Amino acid sequence: MRGGMLRTETFERPFSRTWETGFLSRNAKGRAIDRPEESMPPALSRNSVLNGLPAPTLKKLWPNLRRIHVEREQFIFQQDDDLEFLYFPETAVLSELHMLDDGRMVEVAITGCHGAIGLGSLYEASQTSNCVQATQAGSLLRIESCLLRKHCRNDSQLPLLLHSSLASYIRQISLRSVCNMYHSVEERLCTWLLLIRDLGGQTRLKLTHEQIARALGVYRPSVTSIALELRKRQLIDYSRGGISITDRAGLEAAACDCYYELTSDAASAVELAQAV
Numbered sequence: 171m172r173g174g175m176l177r178t179e180t181f182e183r184p185f186s187r188t189w190e191t192g193f194l195s196r197n198a199k200g201r202a203i204d205r206p207e208e209s210m211p212p213a214l215s216r217n218s219v220l221n222g223l224p225a226p227t228l229k230k231l232w233p234n235l236r237r238i239h240v241e242r243e244q245f246i247f248q249q250d251d252d253l254e255f256l257y258f259p260e261t262a263v264l265s266e267l268h269m270l271d272d273g274r275m276v277e278v279a280i281t282g283c284h285g286a287i288g289l290g291s292l293y294e295a296s297q298t299s300n301c302v303q304a305t306q307a308g309s310l311l312r313i314e315s316c317l318l319r320k321h322c323r324n325d326s327q328l329p330l331l332l333h334s335s336l337a338s339y340i341r342q343i344s345l346r347s348v349c350n351m352y353h354s355v356e357e358r359l360c361t362w363l364l365l366i367r368d369l370g371g372q373t374r375l376k377l378t379h380e381q382i383a384r385a386l387g388v389y390r391p392s393v394t395s396i397a398l399e400l401r402k403r404q405l406i407d408y409s410r411g412g413i414s415i416t417d418r419a420g421l422e423a424a425a426c427d428c429y430y431e432l433t434s435d436a437a438s439a440v441e442l443a444q445a446v
């Protein structure tokens with residue numbers, strides 16, 4: 171897999187009542203540093219696809235899941251990579267990007283704690299058609315595709331439950347194609363910021379205008395101009411490398427209806443994940 175450099179976390183036993191994990195991070199120079207231990211309640215994962223599985227199914231799956239941490243802008247998949255793994259984001263937010271012939275990339279979907287990445291491997295698809303990059307750093311659980319297919323063969327309920335996640339992904343792509351065509355860049359930017367905020371759970375979004383421009387398929391000066399206007403209206407605030415939503419209700423009012431459409435599928439899932 172060309173988009174390597176992923177770091178595997180210590181494997182936790184999920185069914186312990188004192189589920190705690192030593193969580194390593196990396197500093198700006200890429201060196202591993204200790205992060206204070208996070209105490210986790212006796213829930214299984216922050217990913218609602220996994221949390222939605224029946225307990226016996228998840229119990230069988232869990233020994234094959236590994237927790238990893240991705241940094242912002244780190245690639246999970248490059249285009250045409252082998253689909254070796256499926257990923258279930260917890261706190262990480264991932265962008266699926268389609269690369270154009272001239273090297274530009276446009277975001278076609280975002281996935282967070284409500285979804286999964288690499289679902290094509292359930293259908294024996296061997297390679298990715300797009301890149302997948304972390305828009306927000308955080309944790310994911312991953313499983314080898316061949317192992318998940320094996321579990322699916324032995325548990326008829328598992329593929330049905332994973333199909334619902336795939337259906338949600340297809341609805342997102344459909345809606346975003348309409349959004350890109352009919353809604354203004356300002357509306358789309360507001361919608362996108364709200365989605366990233368909801369999926370990642372961070373109050374301060376580590377984003378650059380370049381990153382936002384890439385996601386929306388527009389030029390950076392357009393993003394800078396709109397961000398300035400949103401800041402004047404006190405909907406957001408930003409400084410180098412970070413954006414905060416200062417008036418959520420105002421930003422929702424400025425977003426297109428797609429925000430509500432995109433979150434309706436995932437609303438209960440996100441709620442569940444945030445409660446963990």
Ligand SMILES: [Zn+2]
Nearest residue numbers: 349353426428
């Ligand atoms: Zn829209």
